Amino acid sequence: MNTEEQMRAVVAHGYGGTDVLGTVTVPLPEPGPGQVRIRVEAATVNPVDLATRSGALVEAGLMAARERTGIGWDVAGVVDGVGAGVTAFAPGQRVIGLRDLLDVSLGAYAGHLVLDAVAVAPAPPGVDAVAAATLPLNGLTALQSLDLLGLSAGDSLLVTGAAGAVGGFAVEIAARRGLRVVAQAGAADEEFVRGIGAEWTVDRAAEDLAAEVRRLVPGGVDAALDTAGSGIRALAAVRTGGAHATVVGGAAPVPLRGIRVHQHWIRADGAALAELAALKLTLRVADVLPLEHAAEAHLRVAKGGLRGRLVLVPDPGAA
Incomplete structure (x- = not known):
């Protein structure tokens, strides 16, 4: 098989620390019916990638164990192949997409990625691939969670972890919808969250989250979107009969006081x-690394403190 029919990818061989990550050369995947093949220009590193690599998702029963596991959900790149029945995309088109299947042998950390066409969308105009790659997973998580809450313009919303990737998108989308947002963030991030639409801020170091929120919004907010795993602390800030959504697995609290509680699990949705x-949302990139430096990227994400995402870029000249 010649090099034109192969690609390089970073995968996990078994589960554990970053030492299980390795670069492999594999046959170029072919798109099947209803699928597109994307030449990857950028792939974002997300916390779920670390949980996949470590085996935490296997232990949680969210995926089956396999000898080789593909890593990476977010992709930005160029369509270079389409399967039968695909009419919405054509070779040469710049796109972004989300790989939401966990139990696969190849992920977005690769030279090419095959996705169902319904998981792909045209790339944001005027945005480079590195920045565009940070949108799918975190943006869709924020959007879908907000939709679950059923809020209307003028309603109030608490967003925990508002300076994080999901939280930042949630604040910005909510503000665009006319919601009044209370953003929980550190003091150093107050200017940022206000700049993307937060009306009020609560310091994440505050001892009593609910008391601080209720001081700003007497009676409690209409809903909370918990991206930080605050659980019952965020629920206590919600008015009786309100709504609560969490994006952190296992962090959904008991639905006290008639509050509607949702545990949101992301799904690919090209139309959304x-x-x-x-929407031309604020896209934040912490740093860009070569694909082969995936282990370093995982260590940096695990260390914390990043604002924006780390993005991996394949070497276009590599076999």
């Missing part, structure tokens, strides 16, 4: 992703 791309 296209809507997000059109």
Whole structure:
């Protein structure tokens, strides 16, 4: 098989620390019916990638164990192949997409990625691939969680972890919808969250989250979107009969006081992703690394303190 029919990818061989990550050369994947193949220009590193690599998702029963596991959900790149029945995309088109299947042998940490066409959207116009790659997973998580809450313009919303990737998108989308946002963030991030639309801020170091929120919004907010795993602390800030959504696995509290509680699990949605791309949201990139430096990227994410995402870029000249 010649090099034109192969690609390089970073995968996990078994589960554990970053030492299980390795670069492999594999046959170029072919798109099947209803699928597109994307030449990867950028792939974002997300916390779920670390949980996949470590085996935490296997232990939680969210995926089956396998000898080789693909890593990476977010992709930005160029379509270079389409399967039968695909009419929405054509070779040469710049796109973004989300790989939401956990139990696969190849992920977005690769030279090419095959996705169902319904998981793909045109790339945001005027945005480079590195920045565009940070939108799918975190943007869709924020959008889908907000939709679960059923809020209307003028309603109040608490967003925990508001300076994080999901939290930042949630604040910005909520503000665009006319919601009044209370953003929980550190003092150093107050200017940022206000700049993307937060009306009020609560310091994440505050001892009593609910008391601080209720001081700003008497009676409690109409809903909370918990991206930080605050659980019952965030629920206590919500008015009786309100709504609460969490994006952290296992962090959904008991639905006290008639509050509607949702545990949100992300799903790929190309149509919604296209809507997000059109919103021109604030995209934050912490750093860019070569694909082969995936282990370093995982260590940096695990260390914490990043603002924005680390993005991996394949070497276009590598076999």
